[in-house]
């Protein structure tokens with residue numbers, strides 16, 4: 001069965017409006033989860049990340065996806081979290097976050113041995 005162009009246009013309009021509603025509801029600015037003060041805002045508000053917020057561009061910080069695994073009481077849950085640039089710097093200086101770029105080459109060496 002073929003759909004008329006009018007029905008297709010109507011369906012696309014509903015889908016577009018739904019997408020915009022979802023973005024307004026869920027893809028908003030974040031308050032830094034660390035200092036609970038600084039705001040992290042989307043760099044390009046009209047860009048549609050389509051719920052991959054961790055891949056979007058953010059001003060004054062970043063948004064990451066937390067996906068606790070087996071062993072955590074939050075296993076199977078997923079959260080977006082915003083952390084401001086200032087707090088990332090502080091966490092780095094205090095050694096409270098680990099630099100992925102430093103860890104990955106060492107893991108590759110270990111994996112190549114076994």
Ligand SMILES: [Zn+2]
Pocket residue numbers: 032033034035036037038083084085086087
């Ligand atoms: Zn902060």
